[in-house]
Amino acid sequence: MAILTINAGSSSVKFTLFPSDADTPRASGIVERIGLEGTRLKARRAGGEAVETPVPGADVDRAVEVILEALGHPQxxxxxxxxEIEAVGHRVVHGGERLTRPVVLDGAAKAYLESIVPLAPLHNPHHLRGIAACERHIPHAVQVAVFDTAFHASLPRHAFLYGIPLRFHAEDGVRRYGFHGISHKYVAGEAARFLGRPAEGLRLVTCHLGNGCSVTAVRGGRSLDTSMGFTPLEGLLMGTRSGDIDPAAVLYLMERHGFSPAAMNDLLNRRSGLLALAGVGSNDVRDILAAARNGSNQAELAVEMFCYRIRKTIGAYAAALGGLDAVVFTAGIGENAPEIRRRALADLGFLGILLDEALNESPAEGPRAVHAASSRVAVLVIPTNEELEIARETRQALAEQRRP
Known part of the structure; x- marks a missing residue:
């Protein structure tokens, strides 16, 4: 029997198939460019070559159908x-305040997800379409939702509330939710395994650095604070997102330039961050680092701003945790950009964080330590695996459902 993980987005559906009782995937892939020219399926089975198949005009429902056809292809x-698929684990960005753990999707859970679409209008509608497609094409399978916000449900009130009248939390759900929780939970668990220490005794700062970026303080395996807030816009400088900005500056720009709320949202989410600052026409850190090395002062400023905010957040979370046992880097930038790791940790020697330059620069893959032997704090690079975490949590939800 098998567990299928699904991540349905605005223009793609990603999938991975796991055995029900093991963590090694049997197949994975993506239907990409949904709604655009050139829609295609890219699939690979374990140990096999990638297979590409055109899927012209596919929507999410057709994408799921094509994925299932590929998984059952005779060759x-x-x-x-x-x-053979007994359960489907769906990545869902937002679970609101009620769905704070993996949940078997019944009518009530789906109705609640529909009700909180305004909290994640760019993501949850696509997840709901993916759920509906899987219910249609795999009606016997248990559908499980795994939430990016769930890991941060352990934030204390003093960390998740904003300094505005409390009625806006009670009536409108305005609070800090945090995101990337599936990734942060996975790498926190893997860090404990790598260090050979129980998660209950560890104080970690996990840094998920990709096109979207967030940092989380983890104590005893639970999220204590995180840099993203009501939306993924809060916190660090990111690929195309501004990160933290004074709300009064936003109002000022709207009044001065006549920006509508939609235009301002587009500016802050899609036309800001490294893309806006670096001056290279790209938000790819590799392009920006190359430009900085070639003498671009603007690109160098963007890199320094990016790393400064990470460094500042690590320091703040060391204080919130009351000490620090390890800093963990993950996701595309965190795993593959040694210069970003080095600059993000610069001047943190007073916390006991010391890099080994050779280990940090090594192109080695897999979980690894990059700190110096004399460092009091471990510095780890751990590749994230959100699909595996979704499969594990789906497995757990399935077991709980079957428990008498």
Missing amino acids: HGVIAGVG
């Missing part, structure tokens, strides 16, 4: 039929 597939 390239890995299952005899969809009957």
